[in-house]
Amino acid sequence: MSLLQRAGRGRRPAPIAAFAASVTLALAALTGCGSGGAAKVSADGTAEVKLGVIPIIDIAPVKLGVTNGVFARHKLKVTTQDSQGGAAIVPAVVSGDFQFGYSNIVSLLVAREKGVPVTMVSVGARASGDVLDDGSGQLMTRDPKITKVADLKGKKVAVNTLKGINEVAVASVLEKNGLRRADVELVEVPIPTMPDTLESGRVDAAMMSEPFITIAEGQGAKRLPVSYAGMGTHLPFAGWFTSKQYASQNPDVVKRFTAALKESMAYAEGHPDEARKALDGYLKLQPGLSDEVTLPGWNPEAGKAEVAPLAQLSVETGLIGSTRPLDELFDR
Secondary structure (H helix, E strand, C coil), X not given: CCHHHHHHCCCCCCCHHHHHHHHHHHHHHHCCCCCXXXXXXCCCCCEEXXXXXXCCHHHHHHHHHHHCCHHHHCCEEEEEEECCCHHHHHHHHHHCCCCEEEEEHHHHHHHHHCCCCEEEEEEEEECCXXXXXXXXXXXXXXXXXXXXXXXXXXXXXXXXXXXXXXXXXXXXXXXXXXXXXXXXXXXXXXXXXXXXHHHHCCCCEEEECCCHHHHHHHCCCEEEEEECXXXXXXXXXXXXXXXXXXXXXXXXXXXXXXXXXXHHHHHHHHCHHHHHHHHHHHCCCCCCHHHHCCCCECCCCCCHXXXXXXXXXXXXXXXXXXXXXXXXXXXX
């Protein structure tokens, strides 16, 4: 069993077509409604919250915050559940299966344009400052004939979900290099299985996150200058969110969660070695592998102005019709 198989063991994703269809139906059913409900609170005031997350480096601060008792000090009992990406987490948050979720911001903008009642509570991660070293989104290839972005024309590129941040990242960098989105075929592949999918030759390149970037490099893959950093240096690209109904019914829980989240991210930013070690708590990796991964930025202090460039790129890629959803996403 490979490192990747061990990392992804127990998370068998649904077939992609069925997955996409279920998300589309869920979003359609939930448009304009939402199921918040009062928070479940114990006698001492501790609220239970379930988080929809993606098993990648980005969520290390939350895992670290739970372990260090940050959320407990804010009277929050936190549990997490892995999902394939933001497109799956959004409907689960709106339906009330999760109280909070982690998603790339593009998926949230797409949801808001469809009228899905979600609201961001905090930026979750930022791009790096190096187009060849972004731990949250980096295009990897094993094909020796692919040495530059222009070589991707006619190739098959893996992304975790369509209509999300990875599609915008790939399309925007292609555009900068004289190609169009239609010049590549994007296919959905769960991030934990991307290194093996790339190694098998089923795709020519794959948009990965850590620790899977490092795993792929260990299997002979190389980096291409297509990354989150390629969209903008230190650009906020992901966020934590809840439903508008839950936020309106549980403002104190949202306030406490946001405070604990920001405290946890600030701690992770200042203690990178502990953030890397947190990976070993939720992914089964070879000893020492977590020491090699590239971390994203975790400064949570960002508003609409900093996210606006990503919204504009989403418009240019054709995923949303205007930047209007950005205002709605930050409006509770």
